[in-house]
Amino acid sequence: MGSSELHQQHIEIDHRTALSHPLFTPIILLFMVSAVFRLSASNRDAIAYRGFLQKSYYLGTTFRLNWHKAAAFCRSQGRFLVSINSQSQLDEVIEYINKSGFFNANESNLQLWTSGNDLGEQNQFLWTSTGERIAFDRWTQGEPNHGRVNDCTVERCVVLQHYQNGPGATYSFDDRPCEKEYFFMCESLDG
Numbered sequence: 001m002g003s004s005e006l007h008q009q010h011i012e013i014d015h016r017t018a019l020s021h022p023l024f025t026p027i028i029l030l031f032m033v034s035a036v037f038r039l040s041a042s043n044r045d046a047i048a049y050r051g052f053l054q055k056s057y058y059l060g061t062t063f064r065l066n067w068h069k070a071a072a073f074c075r076s077q078g079r080f081l082v083s084i085n086s087q088s089q090l091d092e093v094i095e096y097i098n099k100s101g102f103f104n105a106n107e108s109n110l111q112l113w114t115s116g117n118d119l120g121e122q123n124q125f126l127w128t129s130t131g132e133r134i135a136f137d138r139w140t141q142g143e144p145n146h147g148r149v150n151d152c153t154v155e156r157c158v159v160l161q162h163y164q165n166g167p168g169a170t171y172s173f174d175d176r177p178c179e180k181e182y183f184f185m186c187e188s189l190d191g
C-alpha cells in the first residue's frame with residue numbers, strides 16, 4: 001500500500017467518524033426546529049402588522065394575463081393579486097382605478113383578476129392572497145354561475161368588473177374561466 005492510498009483511507013475513515021458522531025443528528029434536528037420557529041414567528045409578525053399598515057396597489061392594464069400568470073406576475077413584483085373583502089377595501093380599489101386614468105382613455109369597461117377563486121373546492125370561494133373566505137357579498141346579479149364547458153366547470157377565478165355605460169356590473173364580482181386573459185390588480189403592504 002503506497003503512502004497516497006494510506007492517506008485516502010485515512011480521510012474516508014475520518015469522514016465516516018464525523019457522520020456517525022453521537023452529537024451530529026441532535027445538532028441537525030435542533031437547527032431545523034429553530035429554523036421552523038423563526039419562520040412561524042416572522043409569519044405572525046406579518047399578520048400583526050397587517051392591521052395598521054395600508055395596502056398599496058398596482059394596476060396592470062398594459063397587457064392581459066390568465067389568472068395563474070397574473071398571480072405569478074404579482075408575486076414577481078413582491079405583491080399579491082388583490083383581495084377585496086369589505087366595502088372600504090373596494091372603495092380604495094375604485095379610488096385607485098379612478099386616479100389611474102383608465103376610464104379617461106376611451107375605455108368604458110374593465111375586468112381585472114383578483115385573488116378570488118374556488119379552485120380548492122367548488123363554490124367555496126377564497127381570497128388566495130389572504131386565505132380569507134369571500135365574505136363580502138359583491139357578486140354581480142346571477143353570479144357566481146359556475147360556467148361549464150363540456151360538463152366541466154371552468155369558471156373558477158374571480159374578476160372585478162365595471163361597465164361604465166351599460167346595465168349590470170358596477171364594480172362587482174364574477175367567476176370567469178381562469179385561463180382567460182384579463183387585466184389584473186396586485187396589492188402589497190407599505191412598511
Ligand SMILES: [Ca+2]
Pocket residue numbers: 143144145146147155174175176
Ligand atoms: Ca360567471
